[in-house]
Amino acid sequence: MGGIRAATHDTEVAHRAAWTRRCAALTLLAMAPLAAGCAASEGDADAADRSSASVSGATLEGSLHVLVAASLLPVTEAIAASFERQHPAVEVQISGAGSSALREQVLAGAPADVFIPADPSHVRTIRNGVGIDGQPVVVARNSLVLAVPVGNNAGVDSLADLSRPDLLIGLCASEVPCGAHARAGLSGMQIEPAPDTEEPNVRALATKLGAGELDAAVVYASDVIAESDRITSLGWPSGQQPEVTYEAAVLADAPNGAAAGAFIAYLQTDTARGAFADFGFATP
Structure with a gap:
C-alpha cells in the first residue's frame, strides 16, 4: 500500500x-x-x-x-x-x-x-x-478481555466457559503475544481452554468472532472497540488481567x-x- x-x-x-x-x-x-x-x-x-x-x-x-x-x-x-x-x-x-x-x-x-x-x-x-x-x-x-458476538447467543458468562466443549472457542496461536498472554492469564486462574481455532494474529481472531463463527474468544480491549458493532467484551477479573x-x-x-x-x-x-x-x- x-x-x-x-x-x-x-x-x-x-x-x-x-x-x-x-x-x-x-x-x-x-x-x-x-x-x-x-x-x-x-x-x-x-x-x-x-x-x-x-x-x-x-x-x-x-x-x-x-x-x-x-x-x-x-x-x-x-x-x-x-x-x-x-x-x-x-x-x-x-x-x-x-x-x-x-x-x-x-x-x-x-x-x-x-x-x-x-x-x-x-x-x-x-x-x-x-x-x-x-x-x-x-x-x-493494552489488556485482554473475554469477548463474544453481539447478542451472546451461546450464553457465555465467564472465562471458565472457555473450557466448555460444546462452545466454539477461539484463541490466538501460542507463539504470538495475544495467545501467549491469554494462556498465561488463564493458567494462573486454573482454566484450561479448549480452543477450536488458534489464529495467527488477533485481528484475524476478532474478525472470525465478529462474523459469528465463534461463541467466545480472548482478544484485546482495543479489538472490541474496533468491532463494537459486532462483538462485546465480558471483561476479565479485576487484578488478574494480563497487560500488554x-x-x-x-x-x-x-x-x-x-x-x-x-x-x-x-x-x-x-x-x-x-x-x-x-x-x-x-x-x-
Missing part, C-alpha cells in the same frame, strides 16, 4: 471508528501491503506536535516502512496519516501481522525501519540479532533512520496519544 495521505486524530472519532471497522475485515499477512482505500478523513494537526515530530529542522523524505503487531494496525495507520501531513515528502508503508511473524521477517533480513510488536521480548530478540538504534520506547499498553506493552524501536540497519526516529518521537506526542486512547489503548 502507498503512503497514507490524510490526517486522522484531529477528525471526528465517529469517522475514525467507521473507517476502522471497514479495515478490520482485511486479512493481515506479514509484510503484505495494506489494502487500498483505508484512509482516514483529513484534519489539522496540533502545532506543538508538529514541532516535537521534527528532527533538528531537517526535511524528512523517502519511504518509511513500519512493522506493527496486528492489534496496532488501525491506530498506526491513523497516526501515520497525521505524520505524513506534517512530513509530506515521507511515504509511510505499514505492515501488520503477528509479532512473532514480523520478528522472523526482520531476522531474515527484510528491509524495515520501525518495529512495534505486542511484547517487549520480541524487541530484545531483534536487538540481540540484527540490532536496534538507541533505546526502545513504550508507546502504548508495545515498545517501538528503530532497527539498526533502517534504510530511513531519520524518518524512523521522527516517527517514534511522533508516537509520543499528544496527537498520537489521543489516537491511541480513541482506539482503546492506554498510554504511558
